[in-house]
Amino acid sequence: MSSVKIAGLSSATGVSVATLKYYLREGLLHHGAATAVNQADYDESHVRRVRLIRSLVELGRLSLADVAAVLAAVDDDDLPVHDAFGVAQDAMVPRRHHDGGTAADAELHRQAMEQVDRFVRRHGLDVRPDAAVRTMLADALVGLTRFGWAGDGQLVDAAVFDDLLPPAMAEAEVSIAFVPDPADRAAQVEYTVVGTILFEAANDAVRRMALEHHSHRRFARGRRR
Amino acid sequence: MSSVKIAGLSSATGVSVATLKYYLREGLLHHGAATAVNQADYDESHVRRVRLIRSLVELGRLSLADVAAVLAAVDDDDLPVHDAFGVAQDAMVPRRHHDGGTAADAELHRQAMEQVDRFVRRHGLDVRPDAAVRTMLADALVGLTRFGWAGDGQLVDAAVFDDLLPPAMAEAEVSIAFVPDPADRAAQVEYTVVGTILFEAANDAVRRMALEHHSHRRFARGRRR
Numbered sequence: 001m002s003s004v005k006i007a008g009l010s011s012a013t014g015v016s017v018a019t020l021k022y023y024l025r026e027g028l029l030h031h032g033a034a035t036a037v038n039q040a041d042y043d044e045s046h047v048r049r050v051r052l053i054r055s056l057v058e059l060g061r062l063s064l065a066d067v068a069a070v071l072a073a074v075d076d077d078d079l080p081v082h083d084a085f086g087v088a089q090d091a092m093v094p095r096r097h098h099d100g101g102t103a104a105d106a107e108l109h110r111q112a113m114e115q116v117d118r119f120v121r122r123h124g125l126d127v128r129p130d131a132a133v134r135t136m137l138a139d140a141l142v143g144l145t146r147f148g149w150a151g152d153g154q155l156v157d158a159a160v161f162d163d164l165l166p167p168a169m170a171e172a173e174v175s176i177a178f179v180p181d182p183a184d185r186a187a188q189v190e191y192t193v194v195g196t197i198l199f200e201a202a203n204d205a206v207r208r209m210a211l212e213h214h215s216h217r218r219f220a221r222g223r224r225r
Numbered sequence: 226m227s228s229v230k231i232a233g234l235s236s237a238t239g240v241s242v243a244t245l246k247y248y249l250r251e252g253l254l255h256h257g258a259a260t261a262v263n264q265a266d267y268d269e270s271h272v273r274r275v276r277l278i279r280s281l282v283e284l285g286r287l288s289l290a291d292v293a294a295v296l297a298a299v300d301d302d303d304l305p306v307h308d309a310f311g312v313a314q315d316a317m318v319p320r321r322h323h324d325g326g327t328a329a330d331a332e333l334h335r336q337a338m339e340q341v342d343r344f345v346r347r348h349g350l351d352v353r354p355d356a357a358v359r360t361m362l363a364d365a366l367v368g369l370t371r372f373g374w375a376g377d378g379q380l381v382d383a384a385v386f387d388d389l390l391p392p393a394m395a396e397a398e399v400s401i402a403f404v405p406d407p408a409d410r411a412a413q414v415e416y417t418v419v420g421t422i423l424f425e426a427a428n429d430a431v432r433r434m435a436l437e438h439h440s441h442r443r444f445a446r447g448r449r450r
Contacts, residue, residue: 014330051371059368061286061319082445089433094286105239120434126441127434136430143284143423146276164424164431167392172435176443196436198368199389203432204425205361206389208314209345209352210397211421216351218401220307 003033003041013050020050028053028068052190056092060197066091074189084189086128092196093132108145111155112138119158123165137161175199228258228266238275245275253278253293277415281317285422291316299414309414311353317421318357333370336380337363344383348390362386400424 009032010017023029029049032040049071056062056070073079073087116137120127127133137158144156175195179188234257235242248254254274257265274296281287281295298304298312341362345352352358362383369381400420404413 011327011329014327048372051368055368055372059364080444082440082443085440085444086437089437092433102236102239104236125434126438128437131434131437133430133433133437136433137427139284140423140427140430143276143280143419143426147273147280147419147423161427161431163396164392164428165435167389168428168432168435169438171388172432172439175436176439179443192436192440194368194372196433198365198372200429200432201368202362202365202386203389203393204429205358205365206386207393207397207425207428208317208358208361208421209350209356210390210393211400211417212311212314212353212356212358213351213394214397214401215307215310215417218307218404219305219310 003043005039006032006042009042009046009050012047013054015050015054023050023053026064026068028064028071048190052194055194055197059201060092061094062092070193074186074193077185081185081188081192084185085192086131088189088193089196090132092193093136108142108155109138112141112145115141115155115158119161123162171199228268230264231257231267234267234271234275237272238279240275240279248275248278251289251293253289253296273415277419280419280422284426285317286319287317295418299411299418302410306410306413306417309410310417311356313414313418314421315357317418318361333367333380334363337366337370340366340380340383344386348387396424 004012006017006020009015010020013020020029024031029046032042032046034040052071052074053067056067057064062070069091070088073084073091076084079087113134116134119125119137120134140161141156141158144150144160145154148154149160150156176192178195179191181188183191229237231242231245234240235245238245245254249256254271257267257271259265277296277299278292281292282289287295294316295313298309298316301309304312338359341359344350344362345359365386366381366383369375369385370379374385375381401417403420404416406413408416
């Protein structure tokens with residue numbers, strides 16, 4: 001794509017000029033090459049950046065503050081690709097809406113984090129000790145425990161998630177192998193981030209379709225739809 | 226659990242009294258049995274309902290309006306369990322932040338929806354023609370297409386998601402088989418909703434751990450962590 005004005009960037013990305021200006025002001029989008037007062041040219045790098053922001057916001061449902069953290073990791077050339085991916089991963093973990101929380105809650109969460117730790121070690125996963133994703137799995141354990149999944153008051157064992165791992169590992173191996181190399185570092189980080197977000201949305205959708213299918217088979221078979 | 230005042234409901238659920246009162250005002254939580262002016266007793270049914278709301282908000286990241294739609298489906302005794310699950314499923318699909326959008330965007334989305342339709346038919350999935358989850362999968366296709374996953378300007382084929390289906394189907398069959406039967410209808414719907422949300426969060430977390438693991442193997446092996 002040859003360079004375009006901001007209106008051209010808007011039509012190339014489907015994002016309004018007002019929103020693009022907001023991204024520029026917030027520093028999420030790098031400025032174009034100035035051609036006159038209040039005029040700048042934008043190129044393919046701007047299109048890719050806007051698409052990355054939109055993927056993170058629309059499919060990853062990240063706040064703009066979290067988007068900024070992901071982009072900072074993409075852009076920091078001193079950060080090796082795996083570390084940048086880690087920073088981006090942490091920013092992509094949804095923050096819980098904390099609401100007071102009792103001492104019993106805190107204890108349950110602590111036990112769930114121990115379960116997650118055991119899960120990670122048992123499967124030999126290279127996941128940072130302080131990776132935010134651990135709290136995602138712990139929160140799911142707490143949720144299942146509260147609903148009495150393992151019987152009243154019993155902490156659910158993280159082994160309940162064991163069957164989720166083999167397909168996830170197979171898919172992750174393929175995804176990571178696909179990351180272009182050699183390539184510029186920013187492109188590699190962008191690739192892993194986009195792959196995480198887009199395949200996660202796809203996977204969630206496919207899982208929900210499978211649930212609807214089996215709910216239909218069990219509860220609605222024979223009924224007219 | 227014997228009946229408790231609102232302070233007891235708060236400590237049983239870890240949700241503040243102020244938030245509980247908000248749920249009562251908004252009709253998300255049914256009122257307790259009045260015992261005096263401004264006093265009511267709450268029981269196990271209130272605890273379960275508060276946990277369901279928190280799961281939907283914290284792990285499903287649903288808005289309170291969407292939570293209300295899910296709860297209405299859970300509570301509508303005239304709605305057979307599979308239909309109620311469908312209503313809840315639709316409410317659980319994140320709405321995109323629409324931002325204008327060009328004609329080319331609309332056309333790309335239309336083509337992606339056709340791809341999804343083909344995916345559903347090819348795999349013989351019982352998914353409603355107007356199920357909101359279809360747009361989730363279409364959005365992921367649009368995102369991958371924009372990032373040039375299939376080469377510049379080429380619509381990504383939904384077959385890229387084929388490998389996600391077998392593990393999803395195996396897991397869904399087990400999940401749906403676990404729904405208690407006979408049981409009261411509301412409990413069945415609640416079970417499917419909670420199962421969707423909690424196992425989805427767990428599955429996303431496990432997939433991200435697998436990605437970090439393989440990123441580490443490829444990009445950081447041999448480095449000190």
